[in-house]
Amino acid sequence: MTYSSNIHSIHYRFENLRDLLGKAGAARSGDSLAGVAANSAEERVAAQLALADVPLQSFLNEAVIPYEQDEVTRLIHDSHDRAAFAPLSSFTVGEFRNWLLSERTDDAALAAVSLGITPEMAAAVCKLMRNQDLIAVARKRRVITRFRNTLGLQGRLSVRLQPNHPTDDPHGILASTIDGLMYGAGDAVIGVNPASDDPLKLRPVWDLLAALVERLEMPTQTCVLTHATRQIEAIEQGAPIDLLFQSIGGTEALNRSFGISLALLREAQHAALSLKRGTVGNNVMYFETGQGSALSANAHHGVDQLTCEVRAYAVARAFDPLLVNTVVGFIGPEYLFDGKQITRAGLEDHFCGKLLGLPMGVDICYTNHAQADQNDVDDLLLLLGAAGVNYVMGVPGSDDILLGYQSTSYHDALYVRETLGLRRAPEFEDWLQRMGLTDDEGQLTSSTELAIPALTRAAALPT
Incomplete structure (x- = not known):
């Protein structure tokens, strides 16, 4: 027609x-x-x-x-x-x-x-x-999900603590994690992008994160963002996996390029559910998407990148995820040229995801060859906070030393929460108060440094 x-x-x-x-x-x-x-x-x-x-x-x-x-x-x-x-x-x-x-x-x-x-x-x-x-x-739409805490409530903004390390060094990952906890980050997930896909190197990261959560009795979830097949294999071998991660797209051809299908995602979901590691809910899936991915894989069928992106949300919706994250500026200026295009795309993705009933987060980011800078990140962060985004990223110093891109920092999350009067996930907020890291209003306490020795001892991290 x-x-x-x-x-x-x-x-x-x-x-x-x-x-x-x-x-x-x-x-x-x-x-x-x-x-x-x-x-x-x-x-x-x-x-x-x-x-x-x-x-x-x-x-x-x-x-x-x-x-x-x-x-x-x-x-x-x-x-x-x-x-x-x-x-x-x-x-x-x-x-x-x-x-x-x-x-x-x-x-x-x-x-x-x-x-x-x-x-x-x-x-x-x-x-x-x-x-x-x-x-x-x-901002009208609240999408609430649960695993070890409750995400997406009105007046709340959560943060994925992203402690990536270029060699997956356990001490480096733990140091960045403790740093993030000092700023009250981590209620969405503590999620590591591994440098290696070697199962022998992945298992120590899963064990490390699980031990950290257990020792600190921390009401949050962890994830190692490797391929779904690796995670299924690890579950079969007894790995302590909380969330099952996978990048997804809006066309069968794109998903095939990722090495996945709808059947594989269903198998992965069943594997994660079988572990029964959630305490307040069983939303076990974590998906990431991004405008331009279909075009970059020559899998777009002549469909514009926003429509391809939103079709990926139909895939996500079928698996009741805890988290969905559009990594909005990660692919590069070939797809989103500058800060204006990145800002528009972030607002579009969040809006469309919420309309379809998804718990949307946004990695507000850009690559160093894009026509964008941290002022663009600041602007989009505030706009998405006003729009009721479920969560954003917490990257040490805004600069991911593994992935080589710029995102939002632990400090940025403090800023937008303070500016817009937003709180953390309630269970995580209560834990931070018990640890002496925040007061009853969710503000960082002046005695934060006193908690560092206790956290590092519990985490078995050398001081």
Whole structure:
């Protein structure tokens, strides 16, 4: 089906929904590289005008990637909840936007329709919204998940403590972890990106993190972000794994390039659940995504990068994750060129993920060859804090010495919590108070240094 609109007596025609979605999106380098972006600002506006008039029902009748060719498309179609979609079924994309922005549409209303919203619907309405619209809607939606603590509550912002080390040295990982705990980071997860995929080197990291949590009686979860197959093997060998991590994408071809399928993810979820390591819940999956990944793997099928990204959220939604993290600027300027594009993409991803009912976090980051700096990180951090993001990263000094990119620091989390009046996960906050690291208001105490010897002894770390 073709779509069209007129501006200044110029007729713009779009071949299909895939073409229309690509042309209607905010300008970004990846879509230009893929040849799916609008050729001018005027054509972009024409596409947005046409998109606003598209009935939401059209997204159920026209797949951007054919059903027969892609298991993600099949997942989206086969799991669509018609009853949940019913309140939206008469809307166009423009009317859907108005409904989302209405004061009468609250968290309960958004939750009720969540399973009726397909990724393409979410991406479409996102393309009609200003940044403030994305913030206004996303902040209404709270997605709460549990493992050893409770994440996503109103007025809370959690932090993934990311103590990466270029040689996976246990003392280096522990030192960075203790440093992060001193700043009250780690309630989302203590998650290590390993330098090696060697099982003999991975197991000590799992054992180290598990021992740390046990010795300190810390209500949080740990994760080593290696491939799902490695984690399944490690579970079979008795490794103390809390969360099962995997990078995922929005097309079958992209997931194949990651060495995964929906069946493998289901096997991994079952393996993690079998350990029964959660104490307050059983959300055991941790997924990471990122705009541009499908294009970088030549697995995008001519679909724009936002729509591909949101299709990955349909994959995540099928596995009830504890955490979903869009690593928004990690791939590089070929896909998100500068701070403005990174900011827009971060707000888009968070909004679309929340719309689909996911516990969204954002790694607010950039590579050193992008046209961005820490001021852009500061801006997006504050915007996402206002939008109700579930969690952000805590990287020592904002500079990840393993992955070679810039993100948010332990100090940045303190800043945004103080500025916006946000607290940590309640169980973790109580633990910090018992350890003498924070007061009743969640503020770091003047006696923080007194807790260091106790933490290092418990962690078996040389002082």
